[in-house]
Amino acid sequence: MRLAIWWSVFLLPALMLAMALAVRLAPERWPWLHPLTKPQRAAAGAVLGRALWQHALAWATLGALVMSAVRLAGSGTQRLLSYGMIFLEVIGLGTVLLQAERAAGASAPAPAEAAERACAKVNLLLRVGAKRPDGYHELVSVMQTVGVYDELTVRAHTGGGVELQCDEVSLPADETNLCYKAAVTFFARTGIENDGVSIALHKVLPMQAGLGGGSADAAAVLRCLRRLYAPELPDGELEAMAAELGSDVPFCVRGGTALARGRGEELTALPALPACWFVLVKPAAAFSTGRMYGLIDSLGLCDGSGAGAMPAALERGDLAAVCAAMENTFEKTLPPEGETFALRRRLTELGALGAMLSGSGSAVFGVFRREEEARMACAALRGDYPAVFCGPSRN
Ligand code: C5P
Numbered sequence: 001m002r003l004a005i006w007w008s009v010f011l012l013p014a015l016m017l018a019m020a021l022a023v024r025l026a027p028e029r030w031p032w033l034h035p036l037t038k039p040q041r042a043a044a045g046a047v048l049g050r051a052l053w054q055h056a057l058a059w060a061t062l063g064a065l066v067m068s069a070v071r072l073a074g075s076g077t078q079r080l081l082s083y084g085m086i087f088l089e090v091i092g093l094g095t096v097l098l099q100a101e102r103a104a105g106a107s108a109p110a111p112a113e114a115a116e117r118a119c120a121k122v123n124l125l126l127r128v129g130a131k132r133p134d135g136y137h138e139l140v141s142v143m144q145t146v147g148v149y150d151e152l153t154v155r156a157h158t159g160g161g162v163e164l165q166c167d168e169v170s171l172p173a174d175e176t177n178l179c180y181k182a183a184v185t186f187f188a189r190t191g192i193e194n195d196g197v198s199i200a201l202h203k204v205l206p207m208q209a210g211l212g213g214g215s216a217d218a219a220a221v222l223r224c225l226r227r228l229y230a231p232e233l234p235d236g237e238l239e240a241m242a243a244e245l246g247s248d249v250p251f252c253v254r255g256g257t258a259l260a261r262g263r264g265e266e267l268t269a270l271p272a273l274p275a276c277w278f279v280l281v282k283p284a285a286a287f288s289t290g291r292m293y294g295l296i297d298s299l300g301l302c303d304g305s306g307a308g309a310m311p312a313a314l315e316r317g318d319l320a321a322v323c324a325a326m327e328n329t330f331e332k333t334l335p336p337e338g339e340t341f342a343l344r345r346r347l348t349e350l351g352a353l354g355a356m357l358s359g360s361g362s363a364v365f366g367v368f369r370r371e372e373e374a375r376m377a378c379a380a381l382r383g384d385y386p387a388v389f390c391g392p393s394r395n
Helices: 004-025 038-070 075-106 178-190 213-229 235-245 249-254 289-299 310-316 319-324 329-333 339-349 371-382
Strands: 112-131 137-156 162-166 197-202 257-261 266-269 277-282 354-357 364-368 387-394
Touching: 004 038, 004 075, 038 075, 112 213, 112 249, 112 277, 112 289, 112 329, 112 387, 137 213, 137 277, 137 310, 162 178, 178 197, 178 213, 178 235, 197 213, 213 235, 213 249, 235 249, 249 257, 249 266, 277 339, 277 371, 289 329, 310 319, 319 354, 319 364, 329 354, 339 354, 339 364, 339 371, 364 371, 371 387
Parallel strands: 162 197
Antiparallel strands: 112 137, 137 197, 137 257, 137 387, 257 266, 277 364, 277 387, 354 364
16 A cells, blocks of 8 residues: 555646647647637647646656655655645646746737728719619719718727727617627638727717718728738728628728719729818708618609719819709608708708708708808808718818
């Protein structure tokens, strides 16, 4: 029975050997207490694989040496020495795990941050055509970015999942939010490992206004993620991802002045709109996009597929001609005595060259040649409507 207690000294070295083997055979599945990126796992795995072998052999050899030296000693001394050895082995194993943790920490990418403005869009021209078999409508639209925006910041490498914070309480900050979906789509489409992103959204643009606020936010998330994870990703690929998120998102990724066809995702660059100012007014009423398309169908109001006089007006840089060519099929669904047309008239009286419903509404925009005129109109309307904004055209 002599030295029976001593065999327990070899238990931990045996465990270390088994762990070293497990790390070597399946480094990716090695359990860790918190999520690690691939490079972090590789760094920790390399340290574990090496140090566990070394420790296992060193402790087993030391155990055997001390065992032969104490084989004639009393069982009390053997027990004491074996407990001492096991204590030292536990400390040894702890040091190895700590080394691996440090290696993982050292190879962690530095936290990085990117910020983007999510600008509103208006449709200077919006002709809604026939309904397609997929339920969408064929569109011809001239889209324009306006310098009124939500602010969005994305922090990368935060250690797991997608986190979203938004200062607009009525907007759900969960996986139904388009920003969240944009992040998930980005990682799924690029195949890049999601090592955690945190999105902070400061909301300014009103919802259900036809100003593309949600689409602009999603586009800003995609642009931020490209900057942080894949700067080499071509514009075309980012726009293809954007199209999965919504019909307006590809334009919001690109910005400027563009002709949109298909369901809104087929974009062609147009000459930039001559520099001007926009006043955006959101009445209390909110219009659901799906419902507005439904109204066009039920009233049989589909428009043709040409872009009319607007591209030529843009080519000439003739702002007045652009405004004269403005039209929007959705306006035909609204009563002439209603709020939309009253607002259009108000904007024209305040000096707008042109005023029209934005997208599927309910916001109405006015185009002004000069900043001062736009600011004065903005000030005049502010008391009468819940949300009134003023911003320059953006190219
Ligand atoms: O593409 P998005 O999700 O922004 O579209 C919202 C809704 O607007 C769609 O579900 C569809 O009812 C309608 N829509 C459409 N034709 C388009 C774009 C949008 O009917 N070209």
